[in-house]
Amino acid sequence: MSYLFVDGEEMERKKINNYTFSDIIKLWFWYDLFMEFSFKDWGNHLYNHYFVSKKVRERWWRKLLCCWLIGWFIGSQWIFWFMNSQADYKRRETLASMCDERARMLQDQFNVSMNHVQALAILVSTFHHSMSPSAIDQMTFARYTERTLFERPLTSWVAYAVKVPHSEREEFERKQGWSIKKMVKDEEHPTRGNDSSFEDEPSPIKEEYAPVIFAQDTIKHVISVDLLTGKEDRDNILRARESGKGVLTAPFNLLKSNRLGVILTFAVYKEELPSNATPNERIESAIGYLGGVFDVETLVDKLLHQLACKQSIMVNVYDTTNHLEPISMYGSDVIRNRIYHNSSLNFGDPYRRHEMHCRFKHKRPLPWLAITTSIGSLVIALLVGYIFHATVNRIAKVEDEYLNMIELKIRAEAADVAKSQFLATVSHEIRTPMNGVLGMLQMLMDTNLDITQQDFVTTAQASGKALVALINEVLDQAKIESGKLELEAIKFDIREVLDDVLSLFSVKSLAKDLELAALVSDQVPENLIGDPGRFRQIITNLMGNSIKFTERGHILVTVNLAEEVMGSSVQEGMESTSTNTLSGYPVVSRRHSWEQLNSFNHEGLMIPNSFYVLSSDEIKLVISVEDTGSGIPKESQPQIFTPFMQVGPSIARIHGGTGIGLSISKCLIGLMKGEITVASEPEIGSTFTFTAVFSHGNHLKPNEHRLREFQGMRAVIVDPRLSRSVVTRYHLQRLGISVEIVTDPNQEISHVKNGTSMDVNMVLIEKDIWLKDTDSYSRFLGKLRNSNLPNFPRLFLLANPGNTCMKFVAKESSMGIVPTLVMKPLRSSMLASSLQRALGTEDKENHRHNGLSLSSLRSLLKGRNILVVDDNLVNLRVAAGALKKYGAEVARADSGKKAISMLKPPHQFDACFMDIQMPEMDGFEATKIIRSMESDMNDCIKRNEISPEDCSGVKYWHIPILAMTADVIQATHEKCLKCGMDGYVSKPFEGEELYREVARFFYAKKTQ
C-alpha cells in the first residue's frame, strides 16, 4: 500500500518538476522566437492557455515597441529634412528678392547713364551736324564732356566718330588735317586708350570709315582712329546704326584702371527717323557714332555700397550673349555649386544678354533648429519607448511574481493542511497508545501494590492524563485554526455547568484552602441554547489558570447580562468593592475589566461597530472569573492569549502547563461571538472577563426536575460580608427559598420584630465567624427562638472543606443547637441534599439503578430467547457466547435473509441483536422487512383473520431489534431508529451499555 502511494506522489512531484523546467525552456524559446521575428512552431506552444496568452501579449508589446522606435527614428529624420528644406526655401526666397532688387537697381542706374550718353549723342547731332558751320569742335566737346562728367559718373570717357564714305575720305582728311588711322589689334581684344597700341598707320581703303573726331581730353589720342577697323567697335557701330538704340560690347579690361568695362555706342542720324524705320533707312541716315565706356565694376560696386547687407551677399554679373561662355563682368570667381539666384539684366541692348548671379557670402549655418527639434523628438520618443518597455517589463515581472506568490500560497496552504493533518495524525497516534498506558495503569492500580508503588502508579497515571489532556488541547487548537470546530446548539443550564466546574475544582481548592464560588444574576435565563461543553471548557481553563496562580483567598465566577453591566444595574452585592470581597482579600474590580471590553465605552454605551447585533432571541452574557492570585505584570498582559505564551519562562517550571488554554479559550469565545479581556494587578489578583452570545432557551420547557420541596421556605443569612452572603443567597434562591441577609447579628430581623408569623426555617452562618463570635450569634439564635415562630429554625454552618470541624460540636450541642455543616463550594445539588438531610425531606425515589451488576443483567436476560444475526462467525459466536453467559437462550443467524425467515411471526424470540454491515442484505434492510412482516401480522390479528391463540397468545407483534455496531456515531444511531430498530449496542458487548439498552424494553415489556 505504502510504496504505491509514495510512487504516485513521487510521480506527481516529478511531473511538477518537468513542468516548471519545460516552462523555463519554453520561455527562452519564446524569447528567441521574438528576436528572430519568426512565427513557426506557433501551434506547438499552445499547450498552456495562460502561458501562451501571456507570451503572445509580451511579443506583441515588443513588436509595437520596435515599430514605435523605428517610426520615430524615421519621423525625426523627416522632421529634420522638412525643417531644413523650409529654411532653405526661405533663404532662396530672400536671395531671389535681394538679387532681383539689385538687378533692377543696376539696370536703372545703367539706363540713367545710357540716357546721358544718348543725350550727348543728340547734342552732337544738334550742334555739329545740323549747324553749319559746326558749333562744336574738339575743344568744345572736350570741355563740355569734362564739365558734364558728374552726370555720367560711370562713363570713363566718351568719343564721337563720324561716318565718312570712301569717296569723301580725301576731302575729310584734308579738312581735318590728319589722315584716318587704322586701329591696331592688341592681342585678342581690341583696346582703346592705350597709346602704344595706336600706330600712325593709315587705315586701309574701305567703303566707309568712322574716324573719331571728338574725344574727351583723357583719350585725345584716339582722334582720327577709324573705329571700323576694330572688330568689336565695328560690330557695335553697325548694330547701333541698324537698331537706332544704344548697343554694348562684350566686357573688356579697361587699360588704365584695369577694371572691366563695356563700350556703349549710339548712332547719330541726319534727321529724326520714325520709330518704324527699316534698318536700311537707318544705315543710310546714320552720320556718326557716339561711344562711351562704362565701368561696370564701379557701377556695381557703387550700387552695392548703397544697399545694406552688402556683406552677406555676393554678386556676379555675366555677359551671357554666348551661353556657353559667359563673360564675367563683375565679381570674383566662385564655386559654382553653391546655391545662387539668377536675375537677368536688360541694359537696353537686345543683342546682348546680361545676367546677375547672387550668392550668399557665407555658407549657410548648420540648421540647428531642425537638428535640435528632430533630436529632441527622437529623444522624447526613446524616453516614451523606454517607459513603455519598463512598464511592460514591470507588468511581466509582477505577473511572474504573482504566479510565484500563488504557488507559494498554494504551498503554504498545503503546508498548513499538512500541519493540521500531521497534528491530527500524531495526536491520534499518541492518544491511542496513551489510552493503552492509562488503561494498563488503571489495571495495575487494581492489583496489590504497596504504598510506594501505588504512589508511583498514581503519579504515572496523572501524568498520562495530563498528556492526553494536552493532546486534546492541541487537537482543539488545530481544529479551531483550521476552522473545523463547530459549536453545538443544545439547551443547557449555565448554573449547572458552573456547579459542575466548581465541584471539579473543589479538590484542588481544598488543597490550597481557597474559597470557590459562582454567582449568576437572576436575570440570566435558566435555559440557554449554546455549546455547554465548550463553555465549560472556557470556564475550566480560566478557573484552572486562576487556581494555579492563587495561593490564598478566593476565586469567584460571576455571570451577568450585558445589559445589566452596561446599564450599571448590577444586582446589589454582586459588585465587589476593594474591601467587600468574598474572602476579604482585595481584588481587581470587575468593572475595571468590563470597561476594557470593546463593546463598552466609558459611558457604558455600545460602540456600534464592534458590537455584534443581537437578534431578538439572543442574549449576551458577561462572565468574570476573579481571583486573588499573583496577578499578571502589565507588560505581559497583551501576550497571554497567544498560544504557548506564558508570563516569564520560570512560570512554566513552577506551575507547569503549556499556556495553550487561554488561547483556545479566546478562540472559543470568538466562536461564541464574544471577546475576552483581563484586568490584573500584581500581588492583588486578576479578573478575566469574557462575553458570549447564547440563544434564549426559555421557550423550551423549563426544567421539571427542579426541587419543589423547599418552595416557600425562608432563610436568614447572617454575615457581615455582603459579597459572601450574596453567593449563599444565590444558591438558596435557586432552590426556591426566600432569603434575608442580616449583616449584624445584634440587629433585629425585621419581621421577627414586627411579630408577624413569618416562618424562618433556617439560619446560615459562616463557620469562621461563628467560631470567632459564638456568643453574639448564639444570642441572635436565642432571639429567633424566643420569637413565636412555629418552627424552630435549623442552624447551618458554612465551612470551607479544609477546616477541621470536630472540636466545636460538643459545645454547640450543649447549647441545645445542633448545627449542620455545609461544605463549600456551594452547589445547588449538594446544598439541597444537605438541607434535605437536616430538614428530613429526603427524596426516597432518588435511588435507582444503583446496584448495577452482572446479576441484574443476568436476571434480565435469563431464559429469554434471543436471536443474534451476524455474517461473521467470530462475531456471531462471541456475541452469542456473551449473551449465553447472562443466561439467555441464543439462536444464531449468519445473514439478513436467514434472520427474516426466523423472525417471521409467529416465533418465540424475545429480542434480536442485528449486525448492521452484512453482505447481500444489511441490518437496516432486514429490519425494515421484519417490521413490515410484523405490521402485516398485526393487521391480520386486528381483523381477527388470525386468532391470537395461533400465535402463542401474542396480540401485538414487535420484536425489539438492537443494532450491533462497531462505529458508534450519532448518524448511525439515528438511522437505526429510522429503520425501526429499538436501539444499538457496540460490539463487543460492554456490560453496562448492554444492560441499559436491554433494560429499556424488557422492563417495558414487564409492565405491559
Place this chain on the structure above:
Amino acid sequence: MDAKLLQRELLELTTRVLEEGVIDKQFLEIQTLRDEDNPNFTDEVVALFFEDAQKLINEITKALEQGQNYVDFGKISADAHQLKGISASVGAKRITDLCIAFRGFCDQLISEGSLQQLHYEFSLTKNKIESIFKLEKQILAAGGMLPGM
C-alpha cells in the same frame, strides 16, 4: 509439571500479553464464555478468527498488489472494517487499532508500511494466543483448572 506453577506462568503470560496490548479484556471475557457444555468455545472462536483474519489480510494484500493503476479502496476499507470487527470480538487489540488506523489511511492515502505492520501484528497475535492456549492445554493435561471455568 506442577499445575500450580503452570497456572502461575499462564497468569504471568496473560498479564504480559495484556500489557503489550496484543489482547485486551475482551479476550479474557471470551475465555470466561466457555463452560462445561462448550469447553472448546474459546479455541473454536479463536481458530475461526485466525482463519478469517488470515483470509482478510490476504484479500487486502491482494487488492493492494493488484496493480498500480487501480486499487479498490472500497474493498480494502470494507475488509479492514470486517477485520476490525472480528478482532474486536476476540479482543485482538493491536489488530483492531491497526485496522482503525488502516481505514483512516485508506481515506487519506497515507500509509507507511502499515500492510507489513498488519502482517506482523497478526503473526504476533497468533503467536501469543497460541502460546497461551498451549499453556492452558498443559495445565489441563496436568489436571489443573483454567481461569474462568
